[in-house]
Amino acid sequence: MASDISAILIYAVSFISLFFAFFWILTLLFEEPHLHTRQKKLKRFPKVSIIVPAYNEEDSIASTLQSLLKLDYPKYKLEIIVVANACKDKTAEIVRGFKSVRLIETPIPGKAKAQNLGLKHAKGEIVVIGDADMLVPSDALRKILPYFEDPSVGEVIPAVKVHKPGTLLEKVQRYEYILSSLIRQLMSGIGALFSVPGAFVSFRKATIQKLGGYDERTITEDLEIGTRLLRHNYKVISNFDVHIYVRVPWTLKAFHKQRIRWNRGFFEVFSKHRDIVFNPKYGIFAFLFPLFIAIPIMLTVTFSTAVFEIASAVFTYAPVVSLDDVRLILEAIIPKGPLYINTLVTVPTVIILLTGLYIYNKATKHLKERWTNPSSIFTFIFIYPMLLTLYWVMSFGAHIAKVKREWRGTMRW
């Protein structure tokens, strides 16, 4: 019975994975000639407000502000606002050192609240929300603002890359960010981009105000606003020719906190906007939105099946089988010829791995990155998905059990 269920699960995961893999490949093939469109020239220079919510960012805020001040944009049309929310360090003091930067201090924690406060004070026609640890290229605004000539555009996002990855965890996240940037670009091309990063995202202030600003009850307000914009028929556009660099968690503890928050936020957003699912009113987004929930389910099914099989083998054999016998078991597992291969598992795994590598290779090319460091590539392909699965399971458990959420603004990530 157990093996029947696991066979059905493997069939389901294989089919959905194949669908996803080829959907992205076909989308890539269709969109590739138009991925790097000729940059439109900015016809007019609207007033822009850049809002940077900051919570205990004394290490990075200065370099972020320096990069923002170097933006190639008329200074009288640019307003930079730092919302220091519940800071206990020298963030506010550092910001005060930048005369052209406006500082708003609030004792209330929470990134969404800080962003809404910034929005309230912003005078720009266009509002850009940034992270306090981002580094922005000088031409970022000139490349992003032309998209707002189209009144149906609600949000424009850049590609986000990892700044100077040092630890293995950072290097692995670098690959993830490269891949995500390409996938976002493809989603943007088919009008289904809702999963947006928090760094240097631009809106028309009137649009975001019309929608009621950021939802302060969700912990991933950036994901929520992207979804809300799509459901109100606004386009969310990605321009991955603009590369923003951010710091990512370099310790497992920080990474754990970030992923639990992201995943729980994803469940919240999915739950809040569940009426979109398969609703033809929302076009392709209505079909892709539920498929995104399939990713954590598939990861969980795949790895929990593997863990279950390994654990049951260990529990069954460990009490009686010696180390020498383990060698014999392993010898029996290693295929002695093609007929000894389990096609049920091997065929979809190989296809998905190859398509994944193809898409990743394209992502590195388009984002002007390189394949480096074999150990981190190995970790990214074979170990990182297991870690992500673990966090999906933990997040789902916490979401169901309604464990108290940790708000951004009381933590770095």
Added chain:
Amino acid sequence: MVEGKTKKFLLIMSLVIATVLFFSGLGLGIVFDNLRTSEIDHLLTKSQLDIESFLLQQQFLQDFDSTTCDLAKEQFVTLQKQRSEIGQRLEDYEDKSVSDTELNILKRKHIILSVSSLSTLGTIERNCGRTNIEGIIFFYAKDDANSRKQGFILDDVRSEMDSVTVYAFDINFNEEPLISTLRTKYNSTVAPTLIVNGNTKLEGVTEAEQIIAELKLG
């Protein structure tokens, strides 16, 4: 921006490709199953023919002298090695198959071949007297740690004593009525159980030293 029609096309094409690949994968699995079953079927048929030919030789010669007996024993040992290898291959293929219907039929054929070999050993012993071929009947259960352990121990015994022939039977394989007959004959209900030289019953995991001692006693 991709047009609405193109989006539909992308979705439908991805669905078509995924479906085609999925069923191609299943088809490949079925092709592999067929190759596996035809390979084992071929080996079993060959082995069955070898045993029949061997039995016919014995009938034809009728009177057994030391030369024919030695030849018979030698041939029998070779046949048992073939049978044992087929059994191993069947076990290896079992978890890799999309469907086990065909494999179960082959498993039955293999059991019949094993029981037929057992009775042939009896015929040889009746005609030639006590042989130095040591037969061990091994009742095992699938996915049972103790049975697997016992399998490893029997491999050790076989590598130490060339004359040992193991007849392994899945105690829970009820598709073949012979299993129930064997269980009743040897009054065996647990796995692993060893029947050494047709009379000594050893239940639970038995160490190599004890098996060898029993074989020497027999």
